[in-house]
Amino acid sequence: xxxxxxxxxxxxxxxxxxxxxxxxxxxxxxxxxxxxxxxxxxxxxxxxxxxxxxxxxxxxxxxxxxxxxxxx
Numbered sequence: 001x002x003x004x005x006x007x008x009x010x011x012x013x014x015x016x017x018x019x020x021x022x023x024x025x026x027x028x029x030x031x032x033x034x035x036x037x038x039x040x041x042x043x044x045x046x047x048x049x050x051x052x053x054x055x056x057x058x059x060x061x062x063x064x065x066x067x068x069x070x071x072x
Contacts, residue, residue, distance in 0.1 A: 007067040027052035
């Protein structure tokens with residue numbers, strides 16, 4: 001079964017680690033972007049998204065990292 005992942009974090013190193021794992025494990029549409037406040041242009045967070053099989057190794061890394069499924 002394929003799942004879509006969309007998580008947020010302020011930890012760039014954690015995002016890069018999972019980004020690399022996702023690509024190496026065969027995930028598709030892997031994307032890492034930064035979000036900024038529209039008015040102040042101040043950094044808010046990184047958004048990591050990808051599509052992968054539900055057994056993809058990168059999914060387990062999300063449970064052990066500083067990721068949120070939605071922005072507070």
